Every structure is written in structure tokens, then in C-alpha cells.
Amino acid sequence: MTLVKFEDIPIxxxxxxxxxxxxxxxxxxxxxYNQGLSxxxxxxxxxxxxxxxxxxxxxxxxxxxKIWDGFRPRSVQQAIYEKFWKELxxxxxxxxxxxxxxxxxxxxxxPNNPNRIPPHATGSTIDLTLVDTEGNELDMGTVFDFFGxxxxxxxxxxxxxxxxxxxxxxxxxxxxxxxxFGGDKNEWWHFDYHNQKWAAELGHPEAxxxxxxxx
Numbered sequence: 037m038t039l040v041k042f043e044d045i046p047i048x049x050x051x052x053x054x055x056x057x058x059x060x061x062x063x064x065x066x067x068x069y070n071q072g073l074s075x076x077x078x079x080x081x082x083x084x085x086x087x088x089x090x091x092x093x094x095x096x097x098x099x100x101x102k103i104w105d106g107f108r109p110r111s112v113q114q115a116i117y118e119k120f121w122k123e124l125x126x127x128x129x130x131x132x133x134x135x136x137x138x139x140x141x142x143x144x145x146x147p148n149n150p151n152r153i154p155p156h157a158t159g160s161t162i163d164l165t166l167v168d169t170e171g172n173e174l175d176m177g178t179v180f181d182f183f184g185x186x187x188x189x190x191x192x193x194x195x196x197x198x199x200x201x202x203x204x205x206x207x208x209x210x211x212x213x214x215x216x217f218g219g220d221k222n223e224w225w226h227f228d229y230h231n232q233k234w235a236a237e238l239g240h241p242e243a244x245x246x247x248x249x250x251x
Contacts, residue, residue, distance in 0.1 A: 040236050042237075043151060044236075045232040045242060048243070049245070049246045050244040052083055052084060052244075054080040054083070054248055054251055055083045056079070056080060057078075057081060058078065059086075061090065062089070062100065062102070063103070064079055067180060067181070068105060068108070068116065071119075073119065076112075076251075079103060080107040080251055081107060081160065082107075082229075082248070085159070085160050089101060089162070091215070092212065098168070099174070100166070100167050100171075101164050102164060102166070102171070103162060103164045104180050105156065106163075107157070107158075108156035109157060110157060113145065113147035113156065114147040117140065117144045124139055143223065153232065153246060153247045155228055155231055155233045158247060160230055161229075162227050162228075163223075163225045164208075165180070165208065165225055175200045175204055176201050176205055177205070178224075189209055189221070189223075189224040190205075191224075193205075208224070209224070217229050218237040229245075230243055
């Protein structure tokens with residue numbers, strides 16, 4: 037349980053480089069590039085984070101990771117934020133600006149606060165799922181970036197109805213948690229490692245990954 041605002045966690049930046057995930061044996065689906073929200077076809081993570089994912093994958097019993105997003109500069113964060121704002125404002129014309137700001141912020145960190153680093157901008161946050169040997173996604177109950185209650189990691193354990201999704205989410209969650217990643221209470225696909233959000237979630241005193249420079 038997060039007891040402090042993650043932006044209040046001190047950062048002791050380690051200076052680790054970003055690496056191109058094309059070097060690794062993952063399935064890559066560049067979600068925001070494909071949607072036209074990013075002009076960068078490559079996908080990056082901090083090197084230790086990418087290496088750790090490669091190690092986790094070896095123990096997945098034949099499953100592999102499909103990665104949708106890693107490092108994300110503020111410009112892409114802005115595009116995602118605006119897209120979700122537009123979708124919610126059209127779906128809920130009765131909401132005022134404050135309500136929209138609150139609801140959008142549940143799933144997408146506002147990009148324009150210089151004192152709050154969006155987790156993806158650190159290069160140590162990852163959006164991913166599991167696929168079989170043919171690259172077919174396992175049933176997780178929702179698609180990526182489904183912004184609703186069903187996206188919560190434990191939703192199908194607490195609300196029976198899709199036992200397969202509950203099982204698959206647990207496999208993913210336990211693999212990531214056992215390697216030291218933190219999760220997100222609203223998104224089953226989102227995991228953090230040694231950034232401010234990770235530190236706040238898991239009760240660590242500091243982060244080692246701050247905002248990374250755009251490659």
C-alpha cells in the first residue's frame with residue numbers, strides 16, 4: 037500500500053544506460069508507435085531492467101514476454117494523456133474538468149508537472165503480458181490499456197467469472213514480484229523497478245532511476 041506520494045521519494049540516480057529491446061528475445065509490439073502517438077519505432081529500458089526481464093523469462097516454462105511499452109518521454113505521455121482525456125470527456129459529458137482530471141489521473145500520470153516524473157520516463161517501468169511459443173497472448177481478461185475496473189490485477193480473483201484470466205494474471209504477477217518488481221493496483225500489465233513509484237509502493241527509502249534522457 038502506497039503511504040506517501042511517489043514524487044516525494046528521493047532519487048539517487050545511478051546513471052544506467054537505456055538499451056534497445058530489439059537486442060533481447062522478447063516479443064515487441066510498439067503500442068504507442070502503432071497508434072501514431074509516438075514517432076519512435078524502437079523500445080527502450082534501463083539495462084538492468086531489461087536483463088532482469090530476460091532472466092525471468094527463462095523461468096516461465098515456455099511462455100515469453102510481449103512488451104507493449106517501456107521508456108516513454110514526456111511528449112508521448114502528453115499524447116496518451118490527451119487521448120484518454122478526449123475519450124473520457126466524450127463518454128461522460130456530465131463530468132467537469134476537475135472530475136476529468138481525477139479520473140484520467142487514475143490511469144495516466146499528468147506529463148506537465150516538472151516535480152513529478154511519470155514512471156515510464158525513468159526507463160524502469162514496463163507494460164507487458166505473456167504469450168505462448170507462437171506469440172499468442174494468454175487470456176488476461178482485458179486488452180492492454182483497458183481503463184476500467186476489470187483491469188485491476190486481482191479483479192478476476194475477487195470477482196469469479198474468468199478463471200483462466202485469474203490464473204494467467206497470477207503467473208505474470210508472481211514471476212514479476214518474485215524478481216523484485218512492484219505492480220500497479222489499477223493495471224495488471226504495469227510493473228515498476230527501483231523508481232519512485234516502486235519505492236513508494238514497496239516501502240523503500242529511495243529510488244535509483246530518475247528521468248532518463250531521450251535516446
